[in-house]
Amino acid sequence: MSLHLYDTSTRAVREFVPLEPGRASIYLCGATVQAPPHIGHIRSGVNFDVLRRWLLRSGYDVTFCRNVTDIDDKIIRVAAAEGVPWFVVAERNQRAFTWAYDTLGCLPPTVEPRATGHVPEMITLMERLIERGHAYASGGDVYFDVVSYADEYGKLSNQKLENMRPAADTDDESCKRDPRDFALWKGEKPGEPTWPTPWGPGRPGWHLECSAMATKYLGGTFDIHGGGLDLTFPHHENEIAQSQAAGDGFARYWMHNGLVKIGAEKMSKSLGNSLLIPEMVQKVRPVELRYYMAVPHYRSSIDYSEEALREAAAAYQRIEGFVTRAAEVIHDVDADAPLPQAFVDAMNDDLGTPQALAVVHEVVREGNVALARGDKEAVARLLAETQNMLDVLGLDPRSPQWRSAGSDLKPVVDALVAVALEQRAAARARKDYAAADAIRDQLAAAGITVEDTPHGARWELSH
Secondary structure, rough: OOOOOOOOOOOOOOOOOOOOEEEEEEEEEEEEOOOOEEEHOOOOOOEEEEEHHHHHOOOOEEEEEEEEEEEEEEEEHHHHHHOOOOOHHHHHHHHHHHHHHHHHOOOOOOOOOEEEHHHHHHHHHHHHHHHOOOOEEEOOEEEEEEHHHHOOOOOOOOOOOOOOOOOOOOHHHOOOOOOEEEEEEEEEOOOOOOEOOOOEEEEEEEEHHHHHHHHHHHHOEEEEEEEEEHHHHHHHHHHEEEEHOOOOEEEEEEEEEEEEEEEEOOOOOOOOOOOOHHHHHHHHHHOOOOOOOOOOEEEEEEEEOOOHHHEEEEEEHHHHHHHHHHHOOOOOOOOOOOOOOHHHHHHHHHOOHHHHHHHHHHHHHHHHHHHHHHHHHHHHHHHHHHHHHHHHHHHOOOOOOHHHOOOOOOOHHHHHHHHHHHHHHHHHHHHOOOHHHHHHHHHOOEOOOOOOOHHHHHHOOOO
């Protein structure tokens, strides 16, 4: 089975056939940087990182573009409330997002354009739309005329134009021909940043920037456009309208990840129920948080709970435990070993990570049995399968991303634990089991678990 993906625009699972054989292009709506990221923001980063890794593993050359919205109404409001320039807020929070993506093991994007760096492309797009009769300038603003595109507008979100509410994206709606028209460009206002255009100074509207950046880096037509489910309308609907009305084919597949909720509500800064990434990685390790977000199918919602987070961490630790023990026996892993067919089928079925991780756990169980019976050949095969599957998911505990965590102190800890284990071994040799047990208990109290094996004592940090 080849890769099939759920396409929001057709509301069906479709075979992925790229525009150009062997190449895949992805545009992901990234951060609007008015605040630091919570796990609801970073979920899309993890989900589309898994997609990218699977495409790479499947042999595609992937171009991955993830934008930054560094100017918008919310950023301006935060800056005004803090009494700082808008770019201070944007830069601070963009760095927080970059740190969060990196901390959760997301591969860096091929390109990460900022909205404010692409005003010339936005002007060109507006000129094309005005020439085609799909946009108009009014009162210093530029608007998209939704009635001019009525036959197509609303198809992504499965809505009819007559049932849509006003766009409500400007302070003065009187400049619009129709209240449902949306702003491509917002005219100059006191205290706001501006850029010059043929229609007067102002700043970009939210939707315009993504169309301009996506087509600049991926071309007028590209393969996949992704983002959170809450962006389907109006943001993605408006992107399609302005891009296709201007003559671009735009995205051929639309993918949307589900939201993270607490109870019945979407996680949101405005609702005060967000869980920021720095806080989350104090509860569990970053790799365990990534596992928590990767286990559910990307289109399903996640109802956050501390219990579910702990269960995910424990499940990952079982995988990690096998990899660690097996790596002590098998030092070189075949990175080209074939993936289990059940794993491949799961990933090709709209990135079925729940089923894929079930395969991982089954292989781990087989691996533990092989370790117990000393079957090195089976251990080598099963370890290779496990690590190769985990690599696709960005969860391999032996990858540089996760092995480097805490690496600055590792040599010191190794040396200190080695001394303690030597003392314990000496106590056992002289049959002073009380002393040996006391050393083990002291290590446990320090967060170090000791396991006696036929090859001697081994240790690992408790999680």
